[in-house]
Amino acid sequence: MQLKKLEAYGFKSFADKIAIDFDQGITAIVGPNGSGKSNITDAIRWVLGEQNVRNLRGTKAEDIIFTGSASRKALGVAEVSLFFDNDGTLPVDFREVAVTRRLYRSGESEFYINRSRCRLKDIYNLFADTGIGHDGMSIIGQNRIDDILNSKPEERRAFFEETAGITKYRNRKRESVRKLSETEANLVRVQDIIHEIE
Numbered sequence: 001m002q003l004k005k006l007e008a009y010g011f012k013s014f015a016d017k018i019a020i021d022f023d024q025g026i027t028a029i030v031g032p033n034g035s036g037k038s039n040i041t042d043a044i045r046w047v048l049g050e051q052n053v054r055n056l057r058g059t060k061a062e063d064i065i066f067t068g069s070a071s072r073k074a075l076g077v078a079e080v081s082l083f084f085d086n087d088g089t090l091p092v093d094f095r096e097v098a099v100t101r102r103l104y105r106s107g108e109s110e111f112y113i114n115r116s117r118c119r120l121k122d123i124y125n126l127f128a129d130t131g132i133g134h135d136g137m138s139i140i141g142q143n144r145i146d147d148i149l150n151s152k153p154e155e156r157r158a159f160f161e162e163t164a165g166i167t168k169y170r171n172r173k174r175e176s177v178r179k180l181s182e183t184e185a186n187l188v189r190v191q192d193i194i195h196e197i198e
């Protein structure tokens with residue numbers, strides 16, 4: 001699966017619609033400080049379902065909408081789309097998959113998969129276990145590298161486990177152990193009731 005294209009309008013510094021094509025191999029984005037390079041990765045993270053605005057370097061949701069400049073008025077909506085060439089990794093019957101997220105200044109949010117309205121949960125499900133979800137390690141921000149270098153050994157271990165895809169099994173195990181102990185507690189309760197009846 002390949003990320004083919006990003007389109008953004010009204011997202012952070014992108015007052016005009018931008019389209020970035022990603023070819024095979026490495027794409028490098030260069031530009032002066034403050035020109036919007038990190039805003040591109042923020043846009044990708046956002047459309048994949050990032051809900052924590054601090055991870056997008058903002059303090060409130062509407063910080064991601066173009067706030068205006070000396071020559072441009074603020075915009076009322078931000079919209080970002082990602083286009084994937086789907087080799088079967090994404091569990092939908094489309095060769096090209098477009099995922100879109102839109103936020104209005106009123107606070108209303110919209111999500112689309114191939115132009116059909118969907119829920120945020122559908123976006124999470126679409127990317128689950130592909131390694132490119134909003135909580136995956138496919139996007140490593142500048143601060144994240146500092147975090148990893150400065151982290152304690154056990155925190156670094158958590159990072160490697162997440163990258164190796166072990167975390168989800170650890171979470172499932174924890175959930176299963178919880179259900180098992182609930183079931184054991186229910187069994188004890190049933191035994192008590194049986195004793196009372198006998």
Ligand code: ATP
Nearest residue numbers: 012013033034035036037038039063064065066067
């Ligand atoms: P550096 O090389 O220093 O890391 P960069 O190229 O990664 O910089 P970004 O951090 O992506 O730059 O962009 C920061 C710019 O985006 C700032 O000029 C900031 O004013 C602008 N910006 C961020 N949010 C908005 C917004 N909502 N509306 C307008 N401009 C915004």
